[in-house]
Amino acid sequence: MLRQLHSYGLLRGSFRPEAEIATLRAYMRQRERLTEYAAAHNQHMQKALMEMNLQLRHVVSDITGATGMRIIRAIVAGERDPEVLAGFWDVRCKSSMDTIRAAMVGNDRAEHVFALTQSLQLSDFYKVQIKTCDRRLEAAEGAPTIRADDDLAPLPKARIEVTQHNAPSFDVRAALNGVLGTDLTQIHGLGPSLALKLLAECGTDLHAWKSAKHSKSWLCLALGNKISGVKLLPSRRRRSSSRAAALLRLAAVTIGRSNTASARKIAVLCYNAIRHGMAYQDQWAAAYDERHRQRVLSNLQRHAKTLGYALASMPQELAVS
DSSP, X not given: OHHHHHHTTOSOOOOOOOHHHHHHHHHHHHHHHHHHHHHHHHHHHHHHHHHTTOOGGGTSSOTTSHHHHHHHHHHHTTOOOHHHHHTTOOTTOSSOHHHHHHHTOOOOOHHHHHHHHHHHHHHHHXXXXXXXXXXXXXXXXXXXXXXXOSSXXXXXXXXXXXXXXXXXXXXXXXXXXXXXXXXXXXXXXXOHHHXXXXXXXXXXXXXXXXXHHHHHHHTTOSBOOEEETTEEEOOOBOOOOOHHHHHHHHHHHHTTOXXXXXXXXXXXXXXXXXXXXXXXXXXXXXXXXXHHHHHHHHHHHHHHHHTXXXXXXXXXXXXXX
C-alpha cells in the first residue's frame, strides 16, 4: 500500500543520509553500546567493593579515575594493606591519604574479590573494543565529502577546555571542522562528542528541508498551532523518537535550560551551520561587556552630578593615546 502511494507521488520519501553518513552512524551507535556495557561493569565493580565494605566511592569522585583504578588493580593483584592501598593516592584526588586509608578497611571474602576481578577484566575488554571502534569511527568521519575549501580557516579556540568523559580518542573538533568548514562546538550546549553524534544522525546534506522551520518540524521541536475560529488554543509538542531531537534536548539541558524552546534555538543554529556554513558568533560576552561599560558610565555620571560636575567624552585621539 505504501509503495503504491509513493508511486502516485502522494507520499514523500523518508529521510536517509548518504552512505558515508550511514556508516558513520553505525559506528557511532556501536560505540554507544560498548560504552553502556563498560559502564555496567563499572557499576559491578562498585557493587563488589561495597560487598567488601571498601568505601572507595565515598573518597573518590569516580572509581574509574586514576586513584580508583590503581587501588582496584592492587586489590585484584592481592594487596589488602590499607596503608599500601592509600599509597596509590593521586595528587589530583581531593581526599587525603588518611581518609582513603580509613576507607580501605574491609573484608577480603573470595567470592567478592572474584566478582571484582571479573568485572575489572570485562571493563578493560570493552575499553579496548571502544578504542578499536574509535579508529573505525575516525576513518568513517573523514569519508564524507569535504565541504571546506583548501584555504580552511584555522580552528577557533575551544569554548571549554575540558576533556569530556568517554570522549573519542581522536581530535573530533578538527575532523568536524574539516568536513563542515565550521566548528559546531562553538554553539553553546554542543561538545565534541554531542556534535559528532548529531552529525552522524543528520549528515552533512540538509537540503531535504527548505528552511530551519522545516527542520524543526521534522524534529518535532515546533509547537503545533491549534486554532478555533480566531482563538489560538494551547498545544503541546509532538512526541518523537528521533535521536537527533533527543540530542538537541540534551544540549539544552547542558546549558541549564530543559525547555523545548532552547532545543529549537540550538536546532536552528545547527541547521544554519551545516546547511549554509555559518560560523556561530557568541554575542553574550560582548553584550555583557557593553552592559557593564554602560552601567559604570551611568554611575560615574550620577556621582559627578551630585558633586556639581558633568562628565564630557574625550576626543578620539586623546582616548586612543
